[in-house]
Structure formats: structure tokens, C-alpha cells
Amino acid sequence: MRIEAIGCEPLQLRRVHLENSRALDVYRRNGGYEAIKKVFDGMSPDDVINEVKKSALRGRGGAGFPTGMKWSFVPKDSPKPKYVVCNADESEPGTFKDRYLMERDPHMLIEGMLIAAYALGSKTTYIYTRGEYKYLIDIMDVAIAEARAAGLVGNNILGTDFSCEIYTHTGAGAYICGEETALLSSLEGLRGHPRMKPPFPAVSGLYACPTVVNNVETLTAVPDIIKMGGEAYQKLGTEKSGGTKVWSVSGHVNSPGVYELPMGYDDMEKFIMEDCGGMLDGKKLKAVIPGGSSVYIMRADQIIGKDVRMDYEGLVAAGSSVGSGGFIVMDETVDIFESTKNLTEFYKHESCGWCTPCREGTDWLVKVFKRIDSGGGRPEDAQLMLDLCDNIEGKSFCPLGDAAAWPIQSAIKRFPEDFKKRIS
Amino acid sequence: MSTQIVNIQPLSQPVNLGVEPATFSPEVEAEIDSHIAKYPVLRSAILPLMFIVQRERGYLDPAGVLYLANRLKLRVTDIWEVATFYSMIHVEPIGKYNIQICRTLSCKIRGAGKITEYCSQKLGIQVGETTADGKFTLTEVECLGSCGTAPMMQINFDYHENLTPEKIDQILEKLA
Numbered sequence: 001m002r003i004e005a006i007g008c009e010p011l012q013l014r015r016v017h018l019e020n021s022r023a024l025d026v027y028r029r030n031g032g033y034e035a036i037k038k039v040f041d042g043m044s045p046d047d048v049i050n051e052v053k054k055s056a057l058r059g060r061g062g063a064g065f066p067t068g069m070k071w072s073f074v075p076k077d078s079p080k081p082k083y084v085v086c087n088a089d090e091s092e093p094g095t096f097k098d099r100y101l102m103e104r105d106p107h108m109l110i111e112g113m114l115i116a117a118y119a120l121g122s123k124t125t126y127i128y129t130r131g132e133y134k135y136l137i138d139i140m141d142v143a144i145a146e147a148r149a150a151g152l153v154g155n156n157i158l159g160t161d162f163s164c165e166i167y168t169h170t171g172a173g174a175y176i177c178g179e180e181t182a183l184l185s186s187l188e189g190l191r192g193h194p195r196m197k198p199p200f201p202a203v204s205g206l207y208a209c210p211t212v213v214n215n216v217e218t219l220t221a222v223p224d225i226i227k228m229g230g231e232a233y234q235k236l237g238t239e240k241s242g243g244t245k246v247w248s249v250s251g252h253v254n255s256p257g258v259y260e261l262p263m264g265y266d267d268m269e270k271f272i273m274e275d276c277g278g279m280l281d282g283k284k285l286k287a288v289i290p291g292g293s294s295v296y297i298m299r300a301d302q303i304i305g306k307d308v309r310m311d312y313e314g315l316v317a318a319g320s321s322v323g324s325g326g327f328i329v330m331d332e333t334v335d336i337f338e339s340t341k342n343l344t345e346f347y348k349h350e351s352c353g354w355c356t357p358c359r360e361g362t363d364w365l366v367k368v369f370k371r372i373d374s375g376g377g378r379p380e381d382a383q384l385m386l387d388l389c390d391n392i393e394g395k396s397f398c399p400l401g402d403a404a405a406w407p408i409q410s411a412i413k414r415f416p417e418d419f420k421k422r423i424s
Numbered sequence: 425m426s427t428q429i430v431n432i433q434p435l436s437q438p439v440n441l442g443v444e445p446a447t448f449s450p451e452v453e454a455e456i457d458s459h460i461a462k463y464p465v466l467r468s469a470i471l472p473l474m475f476i477v478q479r480e481r482g483y484l485d486p487a488g489v490l491y492l493a494n495r496l497k498l499r500v501t502d503i504w505e506v507a508t509f510y511s512m513i514h515v516e517p518i519g520k521y522n523i524q525i526c527r528t529l530s531c532k533i534r535g536a537g538k539i540t541e542y543c544s545q546k547l548g549i550q551v552g553e554t555t556a557d558g559k560f561t562l563t564e565v566e567c568l569g570s571c572g573t574a575p576m577m578q579i580n581f582d583y584h585e586n587l588t589p590e591k592i593d594q595i596l597e598k599l600a
Binding site: 090091096126134167169171173174187190326334346 | 462463464465466467468469470471472474475496505506509510511512513527528529530532533534565566567568569570571572573574578581582583
């Protein structure tokens with residue numbers, strides 16, 4: 001598997017290939033913990049938030065919400081403790097970048113969390129990691145202990161009056177816990193059910209205290225933003241999509257892997273056909289899911305010869321979205337009815353059961369898929385599935401319902417032939 | 425919802441169901457203490473503690489549930505409702521080695537189905553079953569974040585990637 005930056009100097013992937021890249025001294029020798037020193041050297045919390053705002057960094061977990069704005073929602077005058085929580089629950093099918101960022105460069109995440117905690121006035125932070133990534137929790141625990149011994153975590157960090165603890169926490173196998181309010185429920189020791197918004201976590205999050213939840217890749221971008229300045233970071237990308245983005249590439253390409261691209265990388269076709277080594281066994285491209293299983297599936301003819309720009313606006317214009325950057329490439333052998341059935345089974349399994357449209361809707365969708373699969377398809381089934389989706393999308397309690405509907409809606413619209421041949 | 429945690433009153437008396445709660449060595453108790461110390465609210469330690477109970481007892485058995493209820497000052501139902509939500513918490517015995525094959529899209533299109541079939545034949549059990557000697561359980565699970573190295577499986581906590589039948593032979597031989 002390849003791990004590489006293309007079209008830009010590696011930022012997030014700068015150290016991943018260094019020998020012993022997890023070690024504190026390697027991190028320090030290669031630019032590590034310089035950003036936190038710069039912060040302590042005269043930046044106020046507001047200065048930090050302003051730099052992040054200028055960077056046009058958007059949340060890398062999937063929703064793409066501007067990070068600086070999220071941070072600025074935390075009330076400054078609240079007497080309650082404030083929390084920073086790193087969302088390392090990475091569970092969106094097709095996404096595995098956070099795993100490599102943590103595995104290869106854990107101190108980058110620690111530094112990002114310290115800077116976020118400083119900016120938000122938080123003394124206690126948690127890294128919520130999916131249960132299956134136990135080995136990453138072990139890696140993070142070693143790195144945190146190393147940082148603590150060097151005076152970088154704990155009381156009076158680097159001799160300042162800023163104190164901050166970083167704790168690791170484990171999930172236990174639930175996709176829904178990647179949704180930030182469900183994650184907070186889980187971190188409080190409850191079932192991972194999402195919560196009503198508002199109040200947003202920035203006002204009432206963990207233990208009903210002001211909380212910011214950020215994805216791993218979002219937080220690991222922060223040290224570079226501080227070091228180079230928000231404006232310089234933004235300019236690596238486009239006006240509204242600042243910086244670089246780490247993509248997870250899987251499926252039918254010769255070189256699947258983790259790729260860092262500048263936001264606004266301007267040719268998805270070249271990315272697939274050259275950067276990722278081209279199609280496996282020379283087969284023809286059929287479809288791409290560019291941003292994790294929840295986003296709209298794209299047809300090859302929406303990509304080939306279309307100069308699709310890989311950033312938030314570019315992908316929306318091309319008919320999909322960046323999502324988590326889980327880039328799944330499918331060749332001509334894939335039946336889109338089958339692939340959509342597979343994803344619908346995923347959403348049915350992962351629906352948390354809290355709200356009726358998602359719990360019942362995903363179950364019915366799987367029933368229809370199975371009936372068609374066993375030869376009982378009816379001409380009205382495509383419309384039936386769209387109606388079911390319509391009763392989920394926008395009507396469920398949290399975005400998991402939407403995420404279940406979008407793959408089906410886009411697949412039926414863009415690959416009607418694969419459904420027709422199963423139904424009639 | 426967001427104030428829910430504040431409204432739950434800790435129990436003042438230990439729970440007694442007529443089953444003896446599980447006991448652990450001082451080392452394990454110390455490990456449990458180190459997790460509890462991370463949080464301002466006892467209940468937050470529930471998942472890390474469930475993993476420890478599972479590791480020590482093979483699965484989260486009634487005695488383990490009772491231990492957790494007493495340790496976290498919660499009702500037994502509070503423990504059960506959390507245990508049954510998460511797919512990695514096992515409330516029934518499972519094999520010593522839990523073979524979890526990823527079935528989601530990226531693995532599926534790179535041959536996960538054949539990997540499952542191969543393991544099933546080799547072990548002589550269907551998905552969801554445990555071998556008669558209690559050694560292996562075979563399960564299909566959703567995306568494990570290993571899509572670039574598909575097909576893959578996780579045995580207990582260890583990742584095994586870029587799987588082929590030969591590789592599976594080697595892995596299972598080592599565990600046999």
C-alpha cells in the first residue's frame with residue numbers, strides 16, 4: 001500500500017516514512033512541537049482561533065464544517081470546564097487515513113490537541129478511538145507518556161501556566177459513534193445514541209459542558225497552520241477549501257493507499273489513472289465513490305475527460321462530495337445493484353435504533369434488496385426504494401439516515417440499467 | 425438528552441442478585457483504577473472496563489456484569505443496555521480466537537466473499553459458529569478501516585491484511 005503526497009509538499013505525511021517516526025525525538029528533529037512553542041511565545045487563544053479561521057480548514061471527518069468557526073462557538077465566559085475530543089472513530093466504509101496518521105505520527109495529533117485545548121481553554125481532552133483500533137490506542141498511550149515525561153502533557157506545559165491532560169478512550173464497534181453527539185453519549189458511558197441539536201456540543205457537549213469534537217486529520221493540520229500561518233496554509237488549497245486533504249484510496253486500482261493532495265487538485269481522472277497506478281488488470285472504470293460510502297456514487301463518464309476538481313466545491317459541482325475522503329474505485333465487473341445492497345446492509349447493521357425512519361427504513365430497504373436478489377423483483381421496486389429513501393432522508397434524527405439514503409438514490413439515478421436488469 | 429448524565433443518581437448500596445460478582449487480581453484492579461481515574465464521571469469508564477472483563481473472563485458474563493454494576497455504582501440494567509449496544513462486547517461465550525472478516529464494499533469487491541468461504545471450509549463451521557473445541561469463532565463484520573489492504577480480517581485485536589488462501593493457512597496454523 002502506498003502512502004504519498006502528490007501535487008504538493010507532504011504536510012500531514014511529512015514524517016510517515018522516517019525510521020521510528022512515532023518517537024518523540026524524531027518528531028522534534030523534524031519540526032515537531034515548534035507550533036506549540038510559537039503559540040506559547042505570545043499568541044493569545046483568540047490569535048490561534050483567528051489563524052485557524054484564516055486557514056479555511058474544514059472538518060475532515062465528513063461534514064466539512066469550518067473548524068475555526070466551530071471553535072469560535074465555544075462560550076468564553078462559561079464557568080464550566082471545557083473539553084476537546086478527538087474523533088478517531090474512523091468507521092466510514094472506504095476510510096482509513098486517520099489510522100495511518102496515528103500509527104505513523106502520533107505526536108502530530110498530540111500537538112494538534114494541545115493547541116486546540118489552549119485555544120479553547122480546555123484542561124482535559126480525550127481521544128475517542130474505535131474499539132477495533134486497539135493497537136493505535138497502545139501507540140497513542142506510549143506517545144502521550146513520552147510527551148508527559150518531556151513536560152509536553154500534564155501540568156505547566158513547557159514551564160507555562162497552561163496545563164492539559166490527554167486521555168485515550170475506546171469505542172466498542174458502533175459506526176454511529178462517529179457522529180459527534182453519539183460519540184459524546186458513548187464517552188459518557190451510555191449507548192451511542194445521537195442527541196438533539198441544538199444545543200450544539202460547543203455549548204453543551206461532554207457532561208453538558210462546552211465541547212469541541214474534531215476529526216484526527218483536522219487536528220493534525222493545526223500545527224502546520226500555526227507554523228506557516230493560516231493564510232499560507234489556505235493558499236495551498238483553494239479559497240474555500242484550504243490546505244491539503246488526505247484521501248484513502250481503495251478498490252480496483254493498482255496502488256491503493258493514503259494520498260495527500262492539495263485541495264483543488266484539478267483532475268480526478270489523472271489521479272485514478274496515473275497517481276494511483278491506473279485500473280487493476282487494465283479493466284475499465286465504471287464508478288467511483290469519492291468521499292466514503294455515504295456520498296453520491298459517480299459514473300465513469302462524470303469523471304473521464306471532465307477535469308473534476310478534488311475539493312469541496314469541485315466535487316459538489318461534479319455531483320458528489322469530499323465527505324471523509326474515502327475514495328472507492330470500481331471497475332466494469334462491479335454490479336452497482338450488488339454494491340448498493342452491500343452498503344445498505346452496512347447502514348441497516350449500524351442504524352442505532354433511536355429513531356423510526358432510520359431503524360425501520362434501512363431494514364425495509366434491505367428486505368427489498370434481498371427479495372430482488374432472490375428473483376422476486378417487481379417493476380415498481382426502484383420507485384419503492386426511492387420512496388423508502390424519501391421517508392428517511394431529512395426525516396431521521398441524525399445524518400446516518402441521510403447517509404443510508406444517498407448511495408441508493410444516486411445509484412438508482414446513475415446506474416438505472418444495473419437495477420432494471422434485476423427487477424424486470 | 426444532554427443533561428441526562430447529570431440526572432442519573434449513583435446507587436448508594438451494592439447490587440445483590442444472588443450471584444457472586446467477579447473478582448480480579450490486584451494488578452487488574454489497578455488497571456481498572458487507572459481507567460476510572462481518567463474521567464470525572466464513573467460511568468464513562470464502562471467500555472474500557474468491559475474490555476478488561478472480557479479479556480479476563482472470555483466474555484462479559486453475569487458475574488462480570490455484576491462486578492461492573494458494583495464498581496461503577498450503576499444498576500445491572502445500565503450495564504446490560506450498554507453491553508448489548510456495541511458489537512465488540514460479547515454477552516455470550518465465543519471462541520478463543522474470534523476471526524472477523526470484513527464484508528463491506530472495498531473488501532467485498534476485492535474478494536472478501538472467497539476469504540469467508542475459504543475460512544468456513546477450512547474450519548468446518550458456518551459464519552456465526554464456533555468450532556467444537558471452542559478455539560475459533562467465524563464472523564463477518566462491517567468495515568474495519570483497512571480498505572487499502574483488502575481483503576482483510578481481524579483475529580481478536582490483530583489485523584491481517586492483503587489476504588490470500590495461503591496466507592490464511594499460515595495464520596491459522598500458527599494459532600492451531
